[in-house]
Amino acid sequence: MTTYWDHVDPDEFLQTDEEGYNKSIRKLFRDLVGHLQIQTILEVGCGPGVDYVGASQTRPSIDYTGVDITPQMIEHCQRLYPHGKFQLADIYSLPFADNTFELVYCKDVLNHLDTWEKGFEELHRVSQKYILVNFFYGLGATTVKEKQDHGTHINNWYDWNEVMTTLVASRPLSLVVFPRVCNSYEETLILLQKV
Numbered sequence: 001m002t003t004y005w006d007h008v009d010p011d012e013f014l015q016t017d018e019e020g021y022n023k024s025i026r027k028l029f030r031d032l033v034g035h036l037q038i039q040t041i042l043e044v045g046c047g048p049g050v051d052y053v054g055a056s057q058t059r060p061s062i063d064y065t066g067v068d069i070t071p072q073m074i075e076h077c078q079r080l081y082p083h084g085k086f087q088l089a090d091i092y093s094l095p096f097a098d099n100t101f102e103l104v105y106c107k108d109v110l111n112h113l114d115t116w117e118k119g120f121e122e123l124h125r126v127s128q129k130y131i132l133v134n135f136f137y138g139l140g141a142t143t144v145k146e147k148q149d150h151g152t153h154i155n156n157w158y159d160w161n162e163v164m165t166t167l168v169a170s171r172p173l174s175l176v177v178f179p180r181v182c183n184s185y186e187e188t189l190i191l192l193q194k195v
């Protein structure tokens, strides 16, 4: 099955950042990579590998694995970043054992899924310590729940009360929220720690 992502050019996709959204959120990711006591990272939905570059520049010894469902994203990463580990995988069934990675990172992916909760379960399962996620839209959209069908792909807005309660429901997790505003976007990154 081909998806919207099969039709974007990895050489162009998310590489430039005129609106500042990616710039700001990627900086926060790099800061966390620099400060958290971690050695292994799994990025799910790594796209063209921009955050692989950020992670490996911040901490050259980091053991990073990137997975994506789109073959051309993985081929692009393997071609440009031969020192990284990249492989095809679907967030709904990650080919890793429980508790494999100290940090599991997933940016701008959950909001494109039909059931983000199922995707999150997998992130949680393979994480040993931390999970870092966003939902593209910031916490400002407090109680809006809307499925935006762009024809080519969907981009969901969620009810934040529901998101937060679902994240912590029935599993021991502590949660740190980074609400941020930059230019036209509000953005929120959520760091969860298994306790």
Ligand SMILES: C[S@@+](CC[C@H](N)C(=O)[O-])C[C@H]1O[C@@H](n2cnc3c(N)ncnc32)[C@H](O)[C@@H]1O
Residues within 6 Å of the ligand: 005, 014, 044, 045, 046, 047, 048, 049, 050, 051, 067, 068, 069, 070, 073, 089, 090, 091, 092, 106, 107, 108, 109, 112
């Ligand atoms: C908006 S892009 C974000 C890419 C990257 N995280 C970034 O911010 O630079 C979404 C990515 O998620 C991937 N993706 C979509 N559905 C997926 C799934 N079910 N499993 C794994 N990756 C998926 C797409 O192929 C695409 O590369």
